[in-house]
Amino acid sequence: MKQLDDWTRYAAKFLASGQRPHFAPAREILDIHQQQIDHAKGDKCAQLKTLILGATPELADLALANNCRVLRVDCNPVMFEAAKSRQKIADRSNETIVIGEWLNLHMIGDGEIDLVLGDASLNNIPHALMPQFLNEIARITRPGSLISIKQILFPDEKVASYEFHNAVNAYRTGKISDNEFYRILRFYSFIAEGYDPITHVLDAEKVFAAIQKRHAMNQLTDAEFEFLYSRHNTIQHTIYTQTAQRQLLERLGDCRIVQQGNELFKVCVIRR
Ligand SMILES: C[S@@+](CC[C@H](N)C(=O)[O-])C[C@H]1O[C@@H](n2cnc3c(N)ncnc32)[C@H](O)[C@@H]1O
Known part of the structure; x- marks a missing residue:
């Protein structure tokens, strides 16, 4: 695209x-x-x-x-x-x-x-x-x-540590960096919400909408949300x-x- x-x-x-x-x-x-x-x-x-x-x-x-x-x-x-x-x-x-x-x-x-x-x-x-x-x-x-x-x-197989709650826990306990946290949420945790297996497109808008929803459900702190959203974009990647x-x-x-x-x-x- x-x-x-x-x-x-x-x-x-x-x-x-x-x-x-x-x-x-x-x-x-x-x-x-x-x-x-x-x-x-x-x-x-x-x-x-x-x-x-x-x-x-x-x-x-x-x-x-x-x-x-x-x-x-x-x-x-x-x-x-x-x-x-x-x-x-x-x-x-x-x-x-x-x-x-x-x-x-x-x-x-x-x-x-x-x-x-x-x-x-x-x-x-x-x-x-x-x-x-x-x-x-x-x-x-x-x-x-x-x-x-x-x-x-x-990855070819599911990665448990990349699931949303596990990634958030890893981030809050200092096991992963800011960049790793962003990368995991942006390109893995919301595959179900943002990825179309026919076109192979991961739609950033859908991923960021999912991030917004997690914040509204109090599953992301204001600081986590602001950091993730500072990288907001609308790019559609073929993955x-x-x-x-x-x-x-x-x-x-x-x-x-x-x-x-x-x-x-x-x-x-x-x-x-
Ligand atoms: C190479 S990628 C990723 C950005 C890269 N990681 C960086 O640091 O610059 C994005 C670029 O690809 C360009 N692009 C996408 N499709 C293209 C195409 N079919 N022909 C030429 N450029 C294209 C876009 O204009 C954009 O500048």
């Missing part, structure tokens, strides 16, 4: 506050991408032609720091504006910014790309358009290219279970999912 208005509103909020968005890739995710880049480079010093699916400045900086030639594609110019203050690398001569559509990467020739990086990018592609998107990625990469993408995934995600990505080549355990954010590494 391109959701131009939703991402524009979201970006404007972070632009105004000057805060780093909570959806920016975390250090441990960037470290996993770095390991993949090291692997892809091997002992060659060739410049990897890299496609970044999104404005995500941390990924662009990572690629530039690795001497890659970077093409950064996002359909929303406001996301590039909002990304500027998060960019750390001053020399951007190896970078090209494109306001464009991932489903039609006509600016890239067949087999031109060595490396694809993304942060929850595929979670923004509607399920019905996923085959078209994967075909486009297959077209622009070559056999041997590497695709390293963070994805929001559901698969880990196994379904791997099966989908295996259309492109060998797929390995990095990070053990029930983490909801994992890196999928595909070798074409």
Whole structure:
């Protein structure tokens, strides 16, 4: 879902506050991408032609720091504006910014790309358009290219500690951080209320409505509710279970999912 208005509103909020968005890739995710880049480079010093699916400045900086030639594609110019203050690398001569559509990467020739990086990018592609998107990625990469993408995934089995009451208890007893609490409630505890298994969409509006309801029922304190609601948004994410995600990505080549355990954010590494 391109959701131009939703991402524009979201970006404007972070632009105004000057805060780093909570959806920016975390250090441990960037470290996993770095390991993949090291692997892809091997002992060659060739410049990897890299496609970044999104404005995500941390990924662009990572690629530039690795001497890659970077093409950064996002359909929303406001996301590039909002990304500027998060960019750390001053020399951007190896970078090209494109306001464009991932489903039609006509600016890239067949087999031109060595490396694809993304942060929850595929979670923004509607399920019905996923085959078209994967075909486009297959077209622009070559056999041997590497695709390293963070994805929001559901665990294959139910996770008791992610059920609403257990997550709240874990948070109140200091066993999980603010970010973990948000992530669990936002992407797991309200699957029944917010997820459509046909379209594979987890609808943020429905999740936040469920959070509001729990607050009204006194199952969340004012402080917990205010913290969760400070991240309110209307994004619709396409989310698969880990196994379904791997099966989908295996259309492109060998797929390995990095990070053990029930983490909801994992890196999928595909070798074409
Ligand atoms: C990559 S994701 C997640 C944000 C990311 N975690 C970050 O830190 O920037 C969101 C971005 O995808 C872009 N997007 C969604 N669908 C798209 C499409 N079909 N083509 C190009 N950009 C798209 C949106 O404009 C939005 O900027």
